Amino acid sequence: MxxxxxxxxxxxxxxxxxxxxxxxxxxxxxxxxxxxxxxxxxxxxxxxxxxxxxxxxxxxxxxxxxxxxxxxxxxxxxxIGRTFQICQPFKELTVLDNVAIAAVFGNSKTVRPWVVKKYSEEILEKVGLSIKKDLYPAHLTTPDLKLLEIARALATSxxxxxxxxxxxxxxxxxxxxxxxxxxxxxxxxxxxxxxxxxxxxxxxxxxxxxxxxxxxxxxxxxxxxxxxxxxxxxxxxxxxxxxxx
Ligand SMILES: Nc1ncnc2c1ncn2[C@@H]1O[C@H](COP(=O)(O)OP(=O)(O)O)[C@@H](O)[C@H]1O
Ligand SMILES: [Mg+2]
CATH class of the missing domain: 3.40.50.300 (P-loop containing nucleotide triphosphate hydrolases)
Known part of the structure; x- marks a missing residue:
């Protein structure tokens, strides 16, 4: 199809x-x-x-x-989810909050705070960024920024x-x-x-x-x-x- x-x-x-x-x-x-x-x-x-x-x-x-x-x-x-060639994270938010924002605004199924947090953590686990969830984008390496970009897109399901x-x-x-x-x-x-x-x-x-x-x-x-x-x-x-x- x-x-x-x-x-x-x-x-x-x-x-x-x-x-x-x-x-x-x-x-x-x-x-x-x-x-x-x-x-x-x-x-x-x-x-x-x-x-x-x-x-x-x-x-x-x-x-x-x-x-x-x-x-x-x-x-x-x-x-329709996408990543940007030049990574576009919210610089003032942590890795976890960057994913949570995408989940809340991109995915109407997920609104309750604890559900959003759990869902966002699962996505970070999947892309391999769990350990960096409390860091800010400025502290991420290039590959990690790419993974965050993918995680944010995935959060919109x-x-x-x-x-x-x-x-x-x-x-x-x-x-x-x-x-x-x-x-x-x-x-x-x-x-x-x-x-x-x-x-x-x-x-x-x-x-x-x-x-x-x-x-x-x-x-x-x-x-x-x-x-x-x-x-x-x-x-x-x-x-x-x-x-x-
Ligand atoms: N916002 C824009 N304003 C003006 N020209 C643009 C803009 N975005 C892309 N272009 C031009 O459109 C063409 C295609 O660009 P782009 O889609 O970025 O190519 P690619 O991603 O294949 O490298 C290029 O000539 C680029 O300079
Ligand atoms: Mg391009």
Missing amino acids: EILKIENLKKRFGGVKAVDGLSFSVREGEILGIIGPNGAGKSTLFNLLCGLMPLDAGRITFSGEDITSLSPHKRCHMG PKLLLLDEVMAGLLPGECDRILKLIRCINREGITVILVEHVMRVVRELCERVIVMNYGQKLCEGCYEDVAGDKRVIEAYLGREETGAQ
Whole structure:
């Protein structure tokens, strides 16, 4: 079954066509990878999906409902969760309170304080941050900030989770830890769209990969097919400055 369908999505910033007529569907339960050079429009696509930015044209259908004009909080309550490429914690709140805020405002099922606390602690346990629950974001390492970003998204109990470069800047061992976590989240039934530059992670996690370039879909297929595609090598993989690995 289809959980998400986007049709002819468009968004421009002045003269830049950040997303330019993009269409694709996501099956319930899959991990879809989105790759492409910097500036290809991947983060803008996530902003359009979660409603952070209005789109210029196109339609977004989620769980069979047209959500094109819905506000971000309504989309969140319907089950679209996301992380930000640049981590966005509340700096003045502890790790636990950052997760609790997401649970209270993102997940209407959880309102009683002790339920919220227990639920938030369970999520921190799952991502491996329990020991740091009373720290403030300023005291977290880069991998821990990424885990907090994932924990906050999970607290909203998403059906679809949008992960924007959660492995960027991490060492291979740290990537492995998050890779396992994403696999575990997916096995629990959460559909994932993964924007990622670390090719090993895309290869290991994604059944299907979409390559974006200049806001458009350059090609789509299994990892081996897209990684061997001449156009993809020219636009992305072959260029050393992309940081693709
Ligand atoms: N808020 C914005 N205002 C103006 N231009 C933007 C904004 N967000 C993104 N862009 C531009 O849109 C294009 C796509 O950016 P982005 O979606 O961040 O790409 P990616 O995530 O694939 O690196 C880039 O040319 C970028 O400079
Ligand atoms: Mg980006």
